[in-house]
Amino acid sequence: MVVAAPCVGAGVSGSSTFTTSHCLLWPQQARRHPRASRSVRSRGGVAAAAMSSNPGAVATTSLAEGIRVVEGNGGLPLVKLASPHGSEAEIYLFGGCITSWTVPNGKDLLFVRPDAVFDKKKPISGGIPHCFPQFGPGPMQQHGFARNMDWSIAGSENVEGDPVVTLELKDSSYSRAMWDFSFHALYKVTINAKSLSTVLTITNTDNKPFAFSSALHTYFRASIKDVSVKGLKGRKTLNKDPDPSNPSVGVEDRDMITFPGFVDCVYLDAPSELHLDNGLNDSITIQNKGWSDVVLWNPYLQMEHCYRDFVCVENAKIAEVQLEPEQSWIAEQHISVN
Numbered sequence: 441m442v443v444a445a446p447c448v449g450a451g452v453s454g455s456s457t458f459t460t461s462h463c464l465l466w467p468q469q470a471r472r473h474p475r476a477s478r479s480v481r482s483r484g485g486v487a488a489a490a491m492s493s494n495p496g497a498v499a500t501t502s503l504a505e506g507i508r509v510v511e512g513n514g515g516l517p518l519v520k521l522a523s524p525h526g527s528e529a530e531i532y533l534f535g536g537c538i539t540s541w542t543v544p545n546g547k548d549l550l551f552v553r554p555d556a557v558f559d560k561k562k563p564i565s566g567g568i569p570h571c572f573p574q575f576g577p578g579p580m581q582q583h584g585f586a587r588n589m590d591w592s593i594a595g596s597e598n599v600e601g602d603p604v605v606t607l608e609l610k611d612s613s614y615s616r617a618m619w620d621f622s623f624h625a626l627y628k629v630t631i632n633a634k635s636l637s638t639v640l641t642i643t644n645t646d647n648k649p650f651a652f653s654s655a656l657h658t659y660f661r662a663s664i665k666d667v668s669v670k671g672l673k674g675r676k677t678l679n680k681d682p683d684p685s686n687p688s689v690g691v692e693d694r695d696m697i698t699f700p701g702f703v704d705c706v707y708l709d710a711p712s713e714l715h716l717d718n719g720l721n722d723s724i725t726i727q728n729k730g731w732s733d734v735v736l737w738n739p740y741l742q743m744e745h746c747y748r749d750f751v752c753v754e755n756a757k758i759a760e761v762q763l764e765p766e767q768s769w770i771a772e773q774h775i776s777v778n
């Protein structure tokens with residue numbers, strides 16, 4: 441388990457607010473994290489809250505340099521990040537979902553399924569949806585509720601030219617109906633020329649303990665017949681094919697995993713670095729801290745219309761994280777392309 445030192449989330453710079461990544465700790469046991477949820481305030485948060493309550497009236501709003509909020513598909517508020525180093529990203533506040541990450545050669549390395557809808561009736565199918573507070577299957581809807589809720593902007597800043605935005609999510613009557621706990625999630629997103637980094641912080645703001653599982657359900661654009669993933673040899677597997685509710689236990693014996701058919705497999709205690717060849721001439725490195733597990737998924741003929749065009753490589757936390765009141769859990773993901 442990893443936790444935040446008391447300084448996390450406490451920085452304020454001019455009109456923007458930020459979480460300070462230099463003070464993250466990675467001890468074995470979580471420690472108390474007083475008032476983390478109250479320390480982040482910004483003009484951005486106010487703007488986002490107003491927009492999400494009236495998505496039809498999203499006005500273009502500029503935050504820190506390189507960060508704008510515009511009207512996206514379905515009239516939903518969309519945060520656009522533009523780095524002077526030539527990369528760009530798009531994040532829907534609905535679901536806190538990063539739907540696009542374009543690198544300097546113009547290629548978008550993420551994939552949104554053609555059946556994705558932007559009407560809030562379903563989560564956005566593609567990009568990097570959140571799975572929280574359940575990866576699933578489990579007692580609530582598959583992948584939990586965080587991808588169905590409006591996140592807001594907690595802060596924005598510009599670090600040496602690179603835009604950094606922090607989104608936040610708190611419990612509501614909607615989440616409480618499924619999971620009766622008070623929580624605070626912060627999601628810090630940074631782009632550089634050839635990298636996309638996220639830091640997810642979950643804090644227990646309740647007066648009782650809670651437990652959750654989570655994942656970043658990343659859809660990478662791909663040509664599936666040529667996709668390979670390296671780095672998982674020797675790891676324990678929970679293969680959800682053919683029965684997702686009763687996965688078979690095994691050990692991965694391949695250096696290089698390919699996707700000749702349906703794949704839905706959890707890898708426990710995965711390494712902190714994986715290598716993905718997307719089959720489109722991009723060599724992608726996926727690094728993490730705190731995401732202990734990995735899920736590989738391609739639906740094959742279950743999604744005949746699009747399975748050839750993507751692969752999901754998901755950093756995950758499958759075994760439940762237990763948080764006492766005021767404790768936080770932090771996990772980082774860093775995706776880079778050669």
Ligand SMILES: O=P(O)(O)OC[C@H]1O[C@@H](O)[C@H](O)[C@@H](O)[C@@H]1O
Pocket residue numbers: 565566582583657680684704705735736737754
């Ligand atoms: O909810 P989505 O985006 O359609 O993804 C569903 C899939 O998500 C994967 O993470 C699971 O391992 C699969 O079992 C599941 O079918």
